Amino acid sequence: MNRTYVRCELLRTVRNRRYVVFALGFPIVLYFLIAGPNKNEDNLAGSGLSAPLYYMVGLASFGAMNAMLAIAGRIATERTAGWNRQLRLTPLTGRDYFRAKILTGYMTAVAALLLLFVAGSALGVRLDTGDWLKMTGLILVGLVPFGALAIWLGHLVTADAVGPAVGGLVAVLAVLGGVWFPLKSGALYHIGRALPSYWLVQASHVAVGGQGWGKTGWLVVAGWSIALSILARRAYQRDTARV
Amino acid sequence: MAGGIELRGLVKSYRTGDTVVPAVRGIDISIEPRETVALLGPNGAGKSTTIDAILGLTKPDEGTVSLFGQEPSAVIEGGRVGAMLQTGALLRDLTVRELVQMMASLFPSPLDVEDVLELTGTGAIASQLTQKLSGGQTQRVRFALAVVPDPELLVLDEPTVGMDVEARHAFWTTMRDFAERGRTVLFATHYLEEADAYADRIVLMARGSIVADGPPTEIKAMVGSRTIRATLPNVPTSELERLPGVTAVELHGESVVLVCSDSDRAIRALLERFPAARDLEITGAGLEQAFLQLTGEEQLAA
Numbered sequence: 001m002n003r004t005y006v007r008c009e010l011l012r013t014v015r016n017r018r019y020v021v022f023a024l025g026f027p028i029v030l031y032f033l034i035a036g037p038n039k040n041e042d043n044l045a046g047s048g049l050s051a052p053l054y055y056m057v058g059l060a061s062f063g064a065m066n067a068m069l070a071i072a073g074r075i076a077t078e079r080t081a082g083w084n085r086q087l088r089l090t091p092l093t094g095r096d097y098f099r100a101k102i103l104t105g106y107m108t109a110v111a112a113l114l115l116l117f118v119a120g121s122a123l124g125v126r127l128d129t130g131d132w133l134k135m136t137g138l139i140l141v142g143l144v145p146f147g148a149l150a151i152w153l154g155h156l157v158t159a160d161a162v163g164p165a166v167g168g169l170v171a172v173l174a175v176l177g178g179v180w181f182p183l184k185s186g187a188l189y190h191i192g193r194a195l196p197s198y199w200l201v202q203a204s205h206v207a208v209g210g211q212g213w214g215k216t217g218w219l220v221v222a223g224w225s226i227a228l229s230i231l232a233r234r235a236y237q238r239d240t241a242r243v
Numbered sequence: 244m245a246g247g248i249e250l251r252g253l254v255k256s257y258r259t260g261d262t263v264v265p266a267v268r269g270i271d272i273s274i275e276p277r278e279t280v281a282l283l284g285p286n287g288a289g290k291s292t293t294i295d296a297i298l299g300l301t302k303p304d305e306g307t308v309s310l311f312g313q314e315p316s317a318v319i320e321g322g323r324v325g326a327m328l329q330t331g332a333l334l335r336d337l338t339v340r341e342l343v344q345m346m347a348s349l350f351p352s353p354l355d356v357e358d359v360l361e362l363t364g365t366g367a368i369a370s371q372l373t374q375k376l377s378g379g380q381t382q383r384v385r386f387a388l389a390v391v392p393d394p395e396l397l398v399l400d401e402p403t404v405g406m407d408v409e410a411r412h413a414f415w416t417t418m419r420d421f422a423e424r425g426r427t428v429l430f431a432t433h434y435l436e437e438a439d440a441y442a443d444r445i446v447l448m449a450r451g452s453i454v455a456d457g458p459p460t461e462i463k464a465m466v467g468s469r470t471i472r473a474t475l476p477n478v479p480t481s482e483l484e485r486l487p488g489v490t491a492v493e494l495h496g497e498s499v500v501l502v503c504s505d506s507d508r509a510i511r512a513l514l515e516r517f518p519a520a521r522d523l524e525i526t527g528a529g530l531e532q533a534f535l536q537l538t539g540e541e542q543l544a545a
Contacts, residue, residue, distance in 0.1 A: 004348035012336040015372075082331030086388065089298060090349040091322045 002096055009100040010107060023070045023108045024115055027063030031055060031119050034180075039123055049208055053127075056120035057135065057204040058179045063112035064139050065173065065200055068105040068146040069166050075101065075154025076162035079239065094236055102147045109143060110136070127207055135207035142200040142221055148228035155235035173197035196224045246312040247427055248274040248297060248396070253306035255292050266292040268451040269306070274429060276311070276395075279422050281438035282431040283462070284448035290431040291329055293448070294400045297429070298326055310396060318396070322350040325394030327385050329401050329431075333373040340369040343387050350392040363387040363417060378405040386414065390421055397421065399430035403437065415441050435527075439463055469506040472524040474498050475517055486512045498522070 013019060038051035078084055087097065113136055120127065150166075157165050174180065176188060177197030183189040192198040199217045206212050213221070250272040256265045267289040274280050282290045295301040296308050299315030310318040318324055334342055343360060347353035360366040365387050368380055376384065382405055389397060399418070403411045419441055422428045432438055438445045438459065445462040447455040455462055468490070476497045483492045488505030503509040506525055513520055 002348055005345055008337055008341055008345040011341065012334070015336040078334065082328070083334050085300060085328055086326075086331055088300065089319055089324060089326045089328075090346065090392070091320050091351070092349045 001099065002092075005092070005096065006100045006103060009104050013104045013108060019070060019074070019108075023067045024063075024112050027059050027066060027112055028115055028119050030062075031059045031116060032123075034059075035123055050125075052120060052123040052125050053208060054182075056116055056123075056125050056127075057207050058201060060113050060116050060135065060207075061139060061142070061177065061197070061200040061204040062170075062174050062179045063116055064109040064143055065146055065177075065197060066170055067108035067112045068143050069150050069153070069170055070108065071101050071105045071147070071150040072153035072157075072166050073159075073162045074104075075151065076157055077159045079155065080159035084239070098151060098236075101151065105147055105150065106140065106143065109140070113139065131207040135204050138203035138206050138212060139200060142196065142203045145196040145221060145224035145228050146200075148225060148232045152228055152232040152235050155232070155239045177201045194220060196221055246309065247276045247278065248272065248311075248429065249307075249309045250293070250297070251307045253293065253296055253308065254304045255289075255296060255301065256304055265451050267296070267303075270448075270451075270453050272446055272453070272456070274427060276427050277425050279428040279441065279443045280430075281442035281445045281459075282429065282448060283433065283435065283438040283445050284431075284454075285433055287450070288433075288448040289451040290433075290448055291400055292451075294326075294398055294429070294431055298324065298398060322352070322392050323395045324398065325389040325392045325396070326398040327389040327400060327402050329404070331385075333376075333381060333384060333388075335374040336372065338370050338372055339365055339376070339384050339387075342373055342384065343369075343391055346388050347391045352393055353391050354393045356391065359387050359391045362421070363390065364413060379407065379410045382406055383410075383414070386417070395427060397426050397428045399428070401431050401433070403432070403434075411437075435463065435466060464504065469503050469525055469527050471501040471503060471506060471510055471513065472498060472522070472526070473501075473513065473520040474522040475520040478517060482516075483513075486516065488512070 035052045035055040038055075041051035043049070117127070117132060153162065153165060153169075173195065174197065176183075176192045176195055177199075178192060178201045179197075183192050183198070193216065199213055199221050202210055202213060202217060204210075250270060253267050253270050254265075255267045256263045258264075270289075270293065272280075272293075282293060284290050292301065296303050297310070297315065299308075299319060308315055311323070315324075334345075337345065340356065340360065343365075344356050347356050347359075357366075360369050363383050363386050365380070365383050368376065368384075373381075373384065382402065386399075386402060389399065402418075403414055406414060415437065418428070418430075430437075430442070439462075442459060444457065445455075445459050446453055447462055447466070455465055474497050478499070480492050480494060483489065483499060483501060486501070486509055488503050488507070488509035489501045490504050491502040493500040493502075501509060501513070510523070510525065
């Protein structure tokens, strides 16, 4: 792995204020807006969980997903600016290029999780460190399909379209994943269970006594990871085919 | 035999809607190792398409490209090519030094980063973020990125666009120093002066074809015609036509226009023979116009 290259990518991420504000600040603001007024709700929609706890773990998955998908914007912007043509004239492999991008996604995702944990504490949430670690570990695994999705989108759309595309996608995936309200039955529930965002939310519920994934969960996450990786790979190759 | 750059029968068209626009119409170029070659031509001559094909950025419709006897992709993966493309922003949120370091890290045997910063005159701006640079500074950084791999082949696509005269001069001096270290250099330009001053050989392109290929003196004689304008009443055209270095004469009332192959000799002879000539003005013919003439003649001859 090229350490200088990865270090530069990480450095660029931290220096990009807009990226930091949207990827890290946005979930926190949402958290206080939603969980703040319901601070004293002890049993949210029959889930047996307090509102600040439910939304903290729900937004943990949302924040992580949001952070990872933000890579799409960075890829699209660099492509549109012509930087990728310059990169194509170097020996940098596609694998190293993506590794650095995914690492920045994970770094931002972990930062978002930590910030939400702190925000939750401010609203009185007490979470065992072991539970938090279990949740974080499973969320990081659940982010794999989102990394592939971000790379695919980044090569599919241009810089000016990537913002709305990712924003809309995150909103839909969040609703169908059960970030805003628990999904228990009905059509949405069945659609949701086939999506990676549902299982990302389930991963975050591990911290509050959730079952984790079971066979279905692992299958869905693995299936999306493979399918989206293939699409991402194809889009990348089409975009950068060396002659 | 290692070979240099070999282009054989290169054809490339672009499709815009229903119309097919030919960019390069079957060209052959061979460049020896350690040669510095200028690709000269007006906008739309096919220079950038040719360069993109050499760099493996575009797939030719027909023809072959080989660099040092290999496919472009193999040579690029080996880190033996440095290039300055015509368009393209720098990666933002890094300082100039960091960006050059990052690029250096991608190549197997790069030059020392501090040396490159000094060589390309970017040392003074090394700590600035790339998005805060002026146009000319950006060009210099892009040049630094092209040379930091210590490439065998350096390709520059209109490298001095956006530079003022002084920066342009400094740029070419640096480029020449670099080329003298035994590199093969190919650069595209639409300035005859640049091609003349800094290349061993000029390949002249117009409308997707090669119009001429030879040493700068030869090419300059073909396209470098100048015109002399003067106010000079009552002199017969035939006498002006006999002046050395003059190829054609036009009369507009009291003013005469002399089209010259050698304007230096022509002006001396003019003033010697006709001291009354005044309002003298020497201008270089536009390259574009010269090309049109050349291609027009070619078509007639064919």
